Every structure is written in structure tokens, then in C-alpha cells.
Amino acid sequence: MNPIPEGNELMELSKARELLARPSWGVWSVSGRFTAVDSVAELGFDWVCLDAQHGRWDDRSIVGSIAGHAGGKIPIFVRVLSSNVALIGRALDAGAAGIIVPMVENAEQAAATVDASRYPPVGKRSWGPIKAYGEASQAVGERVEPFLAVMIETATALNAAESIAAVPGVDMLFVGPFDLSLSLGLELDDMLHSDAGPLHDIVAAARAAGRATGAYAGDPARARRLREIGFDLVAATTEPDLMQRGGREVLGILG
Template sequence: MATLRETLESGRPTVGGWCSIPSPFTAELMGRCGFDWVCVDTQHGLIGYDQLVPMLQALAITGTPTFVRVPWNQPDHIMKALDAGAQGIIVPMVNTAEDARRAVEAAKYPPLGTRSWGPIRAAFDVEDYSPEVGNRRTVLAAMIETPAGVENVDEILSTPGIDAAYIGPSDLALGHGMTPTLAVREAAHEQLIRSILDSCKRNEVVAGIHCDGVQTVQRWQDLGFGMTTLASDAALLRGTATTAVRQLTGQAEEATGSNNYA
């Protein structure tokens, strides 16, 4: 079974699933869908720590490597998610190199960081788990999604310990005075994304981006993104159910009003 780091460093584009619903059963279902990895979202998802742990357990049953998007760039959020068994952390709203450094400190054991020793689930099924092994296995992705993040992107992504950039297109648009959307249509919005991708290439980190469906995934993979999210469990459930109901009732297809999370 490949680790998250091995999966992302394989050289091929990867497709991830996204868990917003606080349910181990839903997490297990997502883990059985064939995704390369699954992220449990504790920032904008409805998931607290008490649900995070059994969701990571459910995903472990399926052998799917897992990210956790933490609520904020705080050591307790990062350390507890890693101790619970996450192989990777996605940190929102990384605006400066100092933000990136603080995230690395929390995610890495000494001497690379200040992570406290207590891998209560992280060491499960890992032979000879040690601080060095934990540091090597842990993947850290910085979200670039603000004007400050774009301005400082090279300094952020060149920070030792940052393995990937993860773009939130909606917040990226919102902060630049555009309509928040994952279906990027404005030329200026796309140019911002391309500028972050270029920085990923310069700094030799994995380029990741949040998507809203198959066509968007293919669009960004064609440009060189190695880490793409297909959709959330909530959005997939609502979209599939709505389509089926409309087909059965003879209603015309129309937008569901989805905000891309549900």
C-alpha cells in the first residue's frame, strides 16, 4: 500500500475525494471509490475531532491515504490530526513565508520542527516508527488563496518542509474582487492560478487545486497539476440524487444551487 508521499511523488496526476459530511460510513464509501487519496475537511466541512478520528479509521480500512484540512494554521489542529493518523495536512490561508514556517514547525518532529511526541494512531502499521520516519511520511500542503499568498508564493513554496501548494479557486477569486467559483471562467482568475502553478514548478513542489467535476479535473491536469480534487461527498450526493429525481419526474435539468461544497 503506497503512502501519501509515494502517491504524490509518483509522477502521475492524482485525483482525490473530499469528505465534508461527519460520517465514518461516508468516509469509508469515499475510500472505496478508487481515489488516490481522500481529504477530511475540518475547516469548511461539518466535521469535529470526535468524528475525524473514526473517519480516519474508516479510511484506513480501505487503504486510502488521507489528508486532513485543518481549521486554521494552529499547532494543536495540525498535531492532533497527525497523531490521529492523517498522512498529510492542508493548511488554509497561508499568506507569508512565516505562516509556512509555523505550519512546518507544527507538522515536523525535532530537529525539523516542534511537533510533540505522541503518535497514538500515526504509528499504526508503520514498521519502526520514529521521528525521522514520521517526518519523512508527513506531507504538508500550503493553501494559496489570498492576494498576500499570491504575492509571496515563491517565498512560501521555497520554505523547507512545504511539499505542495493547494489552490482554493473560490477564495482566490473572492480576494481579488471576482465571483467565488471553482468553475474558473474569467481570464484574470485563470492567470492567477497559472502564476501559482508556475511557482510550483520553479520550487519543485506538487501543484494541487480544488475542482468541481471531471471536466475541471481534466482541465487542470492537462496544465500540469498533480493533485486534483474531484468533488466533495456532499456535492456528489446532492448532484446525483437531484439528477435522478429530475429524470424520474420529467423535469428539465437545471442548476441545483450548489456552492460546490453541497
Template sequence: MRPNKIKQMWREKKTATMGWLSVGHSFTAEVMARQGGFDSLCVDLQHGTSEWNNVLSMLQAISQTDVTPFVRVNWNNPNDIMRALDLGAYGIIVPLINNAKEAAAAVAACRFPPVGFRSNGPIRAAQYGGSDYVANANDEIIVMAMIETKEGLANLDAICATPGLDAVYIGPADLSFALGMPPRGDNPDPLHMATCDKILAAAHKAGIKCVMHCASGAFAGGALKRGFDMVMVTSDISCMLAGVKREMAELKAKSA
């Protein structure tokens, strides 16, 4: 089976980067994958514009490169998790995990029996992963639980101790809600920062990884220095907006 690049990097004690695909189009996915710097890209089915009819072509576009494909499903729904894996996702991010039972259900949906209850039908995954996909997928597929709710914080240690869970993923905007703050990315509030560090410490204590969702390279760099194992650096839509704003500002300055 094709090795999971992110798992390899983690075994070698390396940190990893991720880019975010909010635009539901294969060309956008291909462009992001070909820019260099991203170890992985995530197709966002929770808040992005992608629908299921976009996912296959987006994963195919990513797979033209050595970037590892992830999918964030829109809910802890085993049908959606299994479908994303069958289409070739090598990592699943599950939002709004509140307790260990929910985390265990997410893990089980990502694992073939006898470890879990994933149904056998990797129609495209076996083409991407290799003919021995079914025999080895349980060891290669990454499953991440998002910690971003009050209940999730209250059950943090139990979630991190879930057998088979590879990482917890911090959603900073919803975590801001949980802490009584307006939602924002790259939140510098001391309480928010301390809470993220608490999640990081709990993950490492349990022997799993911790991933920080960032909105800029500067904040992502700081997260790596703080000890995070992976950072989501930026998204396709953020890059497009930043580029447009920069060029229009330069036009205004040069034509004044």
C-alpha cells in the same frame, strides 16, 4: 513505516486524485474510500460538518482501504495540526497561508525535532503507520499550504521556497475573492485561470507540487492537462446532491 502513497506517486512522476469529505460521518468516509479512483481523501475541518469527535472514526474508515488520509485543519494552529497527525492523517492542508513565516510554522508543526517542533504522541498514528513511525514520519507526512489570499499571492515565491513544504493547494473560491470576483469553484474566468497557472509555475520553479481544488471531473481533467500534480475531484455532498437532482429529473421526465 507505511509509505505515503501520494509521495510515492509523485516520485514516480504520476498525478494523484483526492476526494473531499464535507459530511462528518465515518460511513460517508468509508463509502467514498471504497468507490475506487481516489488516491486520497480529505476530512474538512474548516468548512465541513466534521468536529474533532468525528475525525478519528473517519480516518479509521478511510484506513480500511489503500486511500491516503488527509485533514484540512481550520486554521494554522499547531495544536490542531499535531492532533490531526496523531490521529493518523498522512497529509495536512493548511488554509489561508499569507507569507513564508506562516508556511514555515505549518511545516514545523508537522515535523518532529530537530526539524520542527511537533510533540511526540502519535497514539493512533503509530498503529496505522507502524512501530517506526516517529523515526520516519518527517519524510512521509505531506504538508500543503493553501494559496488563496491577496497577501498569499504577493508572497507566492517566498511561500513556495519554504523548506520542507511539499505542495501548495489552490482554494478557488477564496482566490476568487482575492481577485475581486464572486466565489465559485471551477472558475473559467481568464484572470482566475491565469492566476492558478502562475501559482503552478511558481510551485514547480521551487521544486514542489501544486494541487488544484476542483468541483467536477471535467474541470479536474483539464487541470491535469495544464500540469497540476494532484486534483481534488469532488466531494461527498456534491455527489449526493448531483445524484438526487439526476434521479428527480428522470422521475419528472418519465412521469410527464
């Protein structure tokens, strides 16, 4: 039996699991600001992802932000810097409700991320929560697992999408459309607005394996198109985008 989380963390894990069964909109956070999560939670989005690969989130800010999130209103995901076992475990120890792992290119790499994100006997994750040594979180019982998304971002990964999706413990295929378009030598807009092609193939591979699908959009227009293609969990906007749109609205009111 595995240790179970308590309180807000358990609620966020349960909410994250629920998101795998329905479409949802999220915000991609790049700022590294401790207040970012609560600010997004008040806006009504379904989830927020802290980007530790291309954003300013690091170990200290991830731990502080998740620990300080008031009320467990929305699940917090972390895109880790790489598939490194220690980085995945550290983000989960901090209380992340889900992990998004970049640049996974084959089933073997996907299986390694499962090992890093699951306790034995499923995986090899070491138990050691940052939040609460000596508290009730050390109880044992059935556990709500954080969800694991692996990113399909290269031509190699696209060719292996079916085998990646089939790996037990992988919950979601998550697309980075910018990197994927670069790898394939395609214009992003052409790839997005095609009636068939790579994005449709990834959705089909996920559906065949009973997995959810996710994608980074970065703005609402791309987000709507990705939803039309069939992606479930979509990062519809970023903090900078929210600020720019809000700023323009304020200036428009001021005249």
C-alpha cells in the same frame, strides 16, 4: 531517529507521498460521517480530504474515521481549521497522511506550519500517536513523513507564492480558487479560463521550487480545467455532489 508508523498508516503515508509525483483525483468530504472514507475508497478515487475548516469534521469524527478506515485503501488528508500548531499536530496524531493548511500568506507562516508538522530536528511536532501507545508504532527508525500542503487563497499569498514554495518542508501549493477570486476581485470563471494569470503563476512558482500543486475544484468541469492549467492533486468532487449526481441517475432510471 524518529518513531515510524506501522501497518495501514505506513501504507497510506507511502501512497500519499507517491501522489506528489503524479496527477490524482480526490473527493472533498464535508459530512463528518465516520463511513465517508470507506464509501469514497470503494469508488476508485485516489484520496479523500476531511474538511475541518468549512465542513462538519471535528476532532472526534476525524479521529474516529481515520482509526476506523478499513484496509488503508486510500490516503486520508485533513484540511485543518487553521494553522494552529495544536490542530495540525492533533490531525497528524490521529493518522492523517497529509495536512492542508488554509490561509497561509507568507514564508514565515509557511515555516511555522512545517514546524508544527515535522518532528525534531526538522520541526517542533510533539510525538504522541493517538492510535497505539505501547505498541509497535513506538519503534524508532526512518520515517515516511505526512505531506504538507499550504493554501494560496489571497492576493497577499499570491504575491508571496515563490517565497512560500521555497520554504523547506512545504510539499505543495494548494489553491482555493473561490477565496482567491474573491480576494483578487475576479470572477471565478474568468480566472479559470484565462490563458495566463494567477492560477498559472502559482503553478509556475511551485514548479520552480520543485513542489507539487493542488487545488479544490468541487465539480468535474472545474477539475478538468484545473488539470489543464497544471494542477496535480485536484479535489474533483464533494460528497454532496456525488449524492446529487447519483440521485439524479437513479431517478432517471426509475422514470
